[in-house]
Amino acid sequence: VALMQSEDRRVFDALRKARPAIVRAAELFRATWLAGRTSFLFGAGTSGRLAVLEAAELPPTFGTDPRRVVAIVAGGRSAVFRAKEGAEDRRADGVEGARRVRSGDLVIGVSASSVTPFVRGALEEARRRGAGTLLITASRSRETDGLADVVVRLDVGPEVVAGSTRLKAGTATKLALNQITTSALASAGKVFGPWMIDLRAGSAKLRDRALRIVGAACGIPAEDARRLLARARGELRTAILMGRTKERYAEARRRLDRAGGDLRKAITSKKR
Structure with missing residues (x-):
């Protein structure tokens, strides 16, 4: 050995x-x-x-x-x-x-x-x-x-x-x-920071991970992350954008689409 x-x-x-x-x-x-x-x-x-x-x-x-x-x-x-x-x-x-x-x-x-x-x-x-x-x-x-x-x-x-x-x-x-x-x-x-933002939450472990990612990326407690992810229809990337920009689902989706799906670019465009 x-x-x-x-x-x-x-x-x-x-x-x-x-x-x-x-x-x-x-x-x-x-x-x-x-x-x-x-x-x-x-x-x-x-x-x-x-x-x-x-x-x-x-x-x-x-x-x-x-x-x-x-x-x-x-x-x-x-x-x-x-x-x-x-x-x-x-x-x-x-x-x-x-x-x-x-x-x-x-x-x-x-x-x-x-x-x-x-x-x-x-x-x-x-x-x-x-x-x-x-x-x-x-x-x-x-x-x-x-x-x-x-x-x-x-x-x-x-x-x-x-x-x-x-x-x-x-x-x-x-x-x-x-x-x-x-x-x-x-x-x-x-990837956004250290987080997977397109993971497929197909198991209890991965669903829990998705919640933890939303919570950490948005700086919110677990229950708030759960509600935010539900409002984002389970879309991790969209949930993070909604949490960061305080936008509704439709607005966040449009912003993501304009940014070509690039989460960093979508967040930055909101700050301008």
Whole structure:
């Protein structure tokens, strides 16, 4: 355990070194999002499962349409639950998966170790179709430089169990994905301060979180937050604007629409 924890420090060193590339990757993801296009994540094995996790977590966190960020795993859906080691070698499957990609979309290749033929095929097909390309990899090979518009290289060094990229490489990849998607969507207006303002309150826990967000963002007690959220028809973003500007629902909705849904801009326009 001590050895693994010591080695895991290299994950954060790798992320710091890769920060400029991660920023460029976030800008590319943000531009794709704001253009109304789709981002596709391709990966095999651990990398594919990390891609699935990222795509699955964005809708409940940011209220995004699940069709806007899609994960495609080598070996298909069953490979999420049971390893299909040979699937990563099928370049044709990556090409086939990328045939649904359109010009202006973004293809993100996730390949924790060497770049698999599956991911390589997807990136090459994406380029042929006029899509943006991004590669996240722990490979130190410079051969990856020309594979994508942006390459995020995470040099975490050898694993404590040689070749087991679910360890440092997988951890670094997960953190890089977190940083890319979260910073991109936050700067696209999906976050206000530290708060998720488009979360889908589909459970008791999330309904309670929505109330706490409204209360904290508006500086009001829980019962007032509950009434405000009800008046806002459950719309978290609208409730915060109503609480900040003291406007009625219809007025707040019009202000949000004029601001293109940007809560900060809507609040600022009221103060002018």
